[in-house]
Amino acid sequence: MRSHLPRIEISLSQIRDNTRLLTELYGQKGVSLMGVSKAVLGNPAVAEAMIQGGVKFIADSRIENIQRMKLAGIAAQFVLLRTALSQAESVIESVDISLNTEIETIQKLAYFAKAHQKTHQIILMVELGDLREGILPCDLPQFIRETLTLSHIKIAGIGCNLACYGGVKPDGRNMHKLSKLAAEIEKTFQIRLDIVSGGNSANYDWYQSGQAIGKVNNLRLGESIFLGREIVNRKAIPGLHTHAFQLIAEVIESKKKPSLPVGEICQDAFGNVPKFEDRGICRRAIVALGRQDVLVSGLESSSQIEILGASSDHIILNDPNHRLQVGDEVSFNLDYGALLTAMTSPFIKKQLNR
Numbered sequence: 001m002r003s004h005l006p007r008i009e010i011s012l013s014q015i016r017d018n019t020r021l022l023t024e025l026y027g028q029k030g031v032s033l034m035g036v037s038k039a040v041l042g043n044p045a046v047a048e049a050m051i052q053g054g055v056k057f058i059a060d061s062r063i064e065n066i067q068r069m070k071l072a073g074i075a076a077q078f079v080l081l082r083t084a085l086s087q088a089e090s091v092i093e094s095v096d097i098s099l100n101t102e103i104e105t106i107q108k109l110a111y112f113a114k115a116h117q118k119t120h121q122i123i124l125m126v127e128l129g130d131l132r133e134g135i136l137p138c139d140l141p142q143f144i145r146e147t148l149t150l151s152h153i154k155i156a157g158i159g160c161n162l163a164c165y166g167g168v169k170p171d172g173r174n175m176h177k178l179s180k181l182a183a184e185i186e187k188t189f190q191i192r193l194d195i196v197s198g199g200n201s202a203n204y205d206w207y208q209s210g211q212a213i214g215k216v217n218n219l220r221l222g223e224s225i226f227l228g229r230e231i232v233n234r235k236a237i238p239g240l241h242t243h244a245f246q247l248i249a250e251v252i253e254s255k256k257k258p259s260l261p262v263g264e265i266c267q268d269a270f271g272n273v274p275k276f277e278d279r280g281i282c283r284r285a286i287v288a289l290g291r292q293d294v295l296v297s298g299l300e301s302s303s304q305i306e307i308l309g310a311s312s313d314h315i316i317l318n319d320p321n322h323r324l325q326v327g328d329e330v331s332f333n334l335d336y337g338a339l340l341t342a343m344t345s346p347f348i349k350k351q352l353n354r
């Protein structure tokens with residue numbers, strides 16, 4: 001039987017290995033991990049591989065992904081990374097812990113938690129400079145005071161998210177600030193915060209720097225588990241697999257063509273006016289994959305093959321050694337953006353390898 005093209009090949013054993021190494025590394029200082037499944041759309045087999053690798057929590061930003069995993073029988077504590085007011089009732093039904101920053105949303109969660117006779121746990125996200133989600137530290141005490149008046153809601157902890165929107169690096173200063181806030185909350189309100197979630201795959205350098213981790217006892221990791229990298233400098237983490245996902249596409253044309261287009265140059269299919277360098281006649285190949293499927297700038301092929309450009313359905317490759325024939329398969333490594341888009345494309349088959 002021929003394999004479907006294009007396809008993304010997913011190595012479950014490599015994801016399990018990566019998760020195990022990371023749970024052991026972070027576990028040395030008592031930091032638990034949430035395996036973040038959004039880049040794989042909550043693929044149940046991938047979630048299972050992360051659980052086998054040692055994570056207790058599976059976190060996702062989309063409730064549909066969590067529902068998919070639960071339906072498939074995945075047993076874990078499910079964490080929702082992004083909570084919308086309109087989804088409050090489904091959150092109560094499907095999620096154990098949700099990340100929150102708005103009191104209206106938490107009130108709505110409390111309302112439905114009561115209706116469903118459940119206690120819902122929340123992590124309050126604090127703004128520490130990256131300017132994505134977060135309660136401002138100065139507003140935190142009043143926020144907690146109001147939250148504590150709600151029944152059926154338990155504050156499981158606090159957290160922060162850096163290096164996402166503002167590109168702010170997790171360091172000793174912002175991590176100390178988070179620890180200090182946690183300590184102040186515990187003291188002021190006489191409550192225990194089980195979870196102090198310090199961030200994501202960008203926290204690796206801070207953790208490895210040997211500074212005190214304070215009260216930080218959790219991280220939420222996607223990219224490090226899937227691609228084996230930290231994300232401040234996008235360096236590979238020693239011992240981790242960096243090719244657990246491979247995107248395979250089919251060559252549909254292989255010809256010699258000039259490197260300069262012929263005729264007057266206008267806008268391309270995406271509204272850009274392309275520029276070209278004259279490299280004479282080149283051996284080029286086209287693969288049946290395009291910008292509708294994947295963030296092409298996040299693809300990387302072997303050293304002899306260069307990606308020249310792409311339109312919605314075609315990627316043009318420079319193939320100087322003429323290795324590619326019609327019908328051949330070309331394999332690409334992916335960065336996080338390419339992984340996210342390829343997993344979301346309905347045209348790309350997801351092939352799970354043990």
Ligand SMILES: *Cc1c(COP(=O)(O)O)cnc(C)c1O
Nearest residue numbers: 036081161200201220221222223
């Ligand atoms: C996506 C996401 C993560 C995971 O980030 P990685 O860089 O993939 O480790 C963690 N926390 C939140 C809130 C997220 O939205």
